[in-house]
Amino acid sequence: MVRYEPAVILHVVRGDLHRRLRSIRETPREAVGVLLLGILLVGVTAGGGAGAYAVGRELGTAAASADVAVRSRTRAVVGLVWVGITVTVAVRTVTKVGDLEQPALHLSSTSIPNLVAATVLAEAVLVASWLVVPTAVVGSAFALGVGSASVLAVLAVATPLVVLAAVSSGVACGLAVRHLLSSYEPLARLKIPLGIVLALAYVSVFVTGRVDSVITALSRPVQFWPVSWLADGLVVGVPGLEPAFVPPAAVGGVGVGFTVALTGVGVAAAVRIGTVHWLSDSSYTNRAVVGRGWTTVGLERLLVPVTTRRTRVVATTVWRRTKRAPMRLVYLLYPVAPVLGRPVLKLTRISSQSVECGVFRHIRVSVFRG
Known part of the structure; x- marks a missing residue:
């Protein structure tokens, strides 16, 4: 049975967050990246707030006829947010998060379930810190347009659920990809070319102006993903709403149950994959060597x-x-250096004094003979 220790998990999360904040403060490149991301989120928040207010007004003025259209839009937004967080966390896990700092210390001092839970929680805190202001602004605009304050209560419940489900799924997928790239020799050899191809594909989407087409292509299928059904709760309590199909409260409840289950499955899968990945020697792959x-x-x-x-x-x-690499054995001398330092120093002084006496004696004899 897997056991989690909340005190240990919180301690690991606190240390991880402190290291990341220190890295941002001490690395100008990361600080500039955070600043640019903040500027981008300001624009997205402003546009999202205006759009949410317009959709809310549409739902509030023509509740029955606008029910299907508005629920489809909100489902698409929630689904796209889940996909975006999952992909982002998966990429971060492959490139950075999945690489434990001082792995021997972490693996010998605590259990892998604690490490996975701490990783998921730390990533969730980082994602939530970026989403809290945009979510509050967009949600308030939608609630103002609809004329119902229940939207904010639903958002307060749905946002953490979506973030945790996406982060746990992203960590599990990222660890799986990272393990394949580090242990499966054909993929390990093609790791750099694959990274270059994916980076070029990502940049080309923005350079060629195909972002809208990609979002449109993803919007329809993600509406049927049960996590997206959490959006149905946003229309609960709207004045005069007569839903044409299944009541939104029932659909939203199914979405909540599925999201909670997905979070548990994601964490369990991450624990299993992390056990295989972190307890294996990634560089021990070439049997010929x-x-x-x-x-x-x-x-x-x-x-x-x-x-x-x-x-x-x-x-x-x-x-x-x-x-x-037998030169690693040199590190064994570090702990005993203070103990052996004094005797070695004394022997060095004695030998140097003997050499000096021998040199002076030779000089005196030479002078006397001369």
């Missing part, structure tokens, strides 16, 4: 009675990498 002599089965059997599986994996991974 490693050979039969690199086996660590004997070391694992020796450690079984006294250590856990995570500790054995860390120890055997370090052992394999040390056999590939």
